[in-house]
Amino acid sequence: MNKYEITIDRFKKLNYENVLLIDIRDKISYSHGFIPNAVSMPENETDFSRSDTDKNKIVVVYCAIGEKSKRIVEILRGKNITAYNLKGGFAAWLISNDNILSKEELQRYSRQIILPQIGKLGQENLKKAKVLIVGAGGLGSPCTLYLAAAGIGTIGIIDGDNVDISNLHRQILHDTDFEGQKKVLSAKQRINAVNPFVSVITYDEYILPENIGSIIKDYDFIIDGADNVETKFLINDACVIEKKPFSYAGVVGFEGQVTTYVPKKGFCLRCVFEDIPKDVQSCSSFGIIGAMAGIIGSIQDLEAIKYIISAGELLTERMYILDGLTMQGRTVELKSQKICKVCGENPTIKNMKENKEMYIRTVCKV
Numbered sequence: 001m002n003k004y005e006i007t008i009d010r011f012k013k014l015n016y017e018n019v020l021l022i023d024i025r026d027k028i029s030y031s032h033g034f035i036p037n038a039v040s041m042p043e044n045e046t047d048f049s050r051s052d053t054d055k056n057k058i059v060v061v062y063c064a065i066g067e068k069s070k071r072i073v074e075i076l077r078g079k080n081i082t083a084y085n086l087k088g089g090f091a092a093w094l095i096s097n098d099n100i101l102s103k104e105e106l107q108r109y110s111r112q113i114i115l116p117q118i119g120k121l122g123q124e125n126l127k128k129a130k131v132l133i134v135g136a137g138g139l140g141s142p143c144t145l146y147l148a149a150a151g152i153g154t155i156g157i158i159d160g161d162n163v164d165i166s167n168l169h170r171q172i173l174h175d176t177d178f179e180g181q182k183k184v185l186s187a188k189q190r191i192n193a194v195n196p197f198v199s200v201i202t203y204d205e206y207i208l209p210e211n212i213g214s215i216i217k218d219y220d221f222i223i224d225g226a227d228n229v230e231t232k233f234l235i236n237d238a239c240v241i242e243k244k245p246f247s248y249a250g251v252v253g254f255e256g257q258v259t260t261y262v263p264k265k266g267f268c269l270r271c272v273f274e275d276i277p278k279d280v281q282s283c284s285s286f287g288i289i290g291a292m293a294g295i296i297g298s299i300q301d302l303e304a305i306k307y308i309i310s311a312g313e314l315l316t317e318r319m320y321i322l323d324g325l326t327m328q329g330r331t332v333e334l335k336s337q338k339i340c341k342v343c344g345e346n347p348t349i350k351n352m353k354e355n356k357e358m359y360i361r362t363v364c365k366v
């Protein structure tokens with residue numbers, strides 16, 4: 001170990017009154033959590049010629065993981081200041097002081113916890129979050145894997161289908177060994193292998209007007225990974241009625257589209273289409289390239305995470321459309337409609353069960 005480094009254990013034994021603790025991370029990271037008594041002095045704004053750097057105190061400097069702060073310690077030593085680098089930085093301190101997240105979890109997520117948009121609080125919120133994925137297929141596969149890897153505490157997954165060999169070119173949740181077996185069992189095993197800290201709730205059934213309300217009510221965010229238009233409208237209507245945020249997506253061939261609905265913010269599918277389109281080609285008649293489902297499903301994952309950690313700008317009031325052949329992407333702005341049948345001022349669709357006939361669909365085996 002560098003002779004000017006101090007371990008977390010030794011640091012904790014110091015008398016804090018004799019220590020000037022300096023956090024050189026950026027202001028956003030500092031605002032999301034810092035070691036008690038630390039003063040914020042971002043690396044690029046550091047001015048150690050200031051008189052408030054009390055030369056009678058030991059200076060301990062830390063950054064996110066204890067690397068950038070080494071250079072600052074060298075500068076301070078050059079000024080004859082007794083300075084030490086906190087080994088492992090803020091991440092090491094988190095690991096030694098956490099209750100909600102175990103030491104193993106903090107190590108597992110350390111490369112995203114150091115992001116200023118996430119931090120310790122964001123990671124705790126990810127652990128507290130419950131996300132439901134409707135459909136363990138092409139969209140649900142990448143979305144589920146990244147949600148699990150990111151540390152979403154509870155993942156619900158609903159799908160009544162079995163794994164078919166023709167699924168595997170895009171449905172990367174499932175392995176060849178699971179051909180003919182239930183998709184939810186395959187998904188659960190895969191999620192547990194990716195991240196054993198995730199609680200997985202499986203629903204070996206199709207989402208229907210009769211069950212959707214009782215299932216989605218327990219979740220914070222819903223992922224529409226369905227492969228047919230009737231189910232997409234069912235998810236849309238139920239989420240609007242139950243006031244649940246959700247991400248809609250669709251992929252055909254090399255084209256994909258994705259948007260996010262948050263209650264009272266953004267448009268819903270019925271604002272655009274009003275009724276369920278009747279002339280949509282059947283799900284078995286179009287092809288799909290797996291990578292497009294991977295890209296669009298990963299965007300849905302990103303939307304869920306952004307919603308949970310309150311970062312960035314969601315795709316509300318916008319739909320992102322990507323042509324995978326040309327890599328031309330465009331974002332179309334769309335507004336909610338006051339005359340919408342489900343999210344408008346005088347909705348006519350208020351109950352899923354009363355309108356269940358409209359959601360009758362063909363069960364897809366693609």
Ligand SMILES: [Zn+2]
Pocket residue numbers: 267268269270271272336337340341342343344
């Ligand atoms: Zn609407």
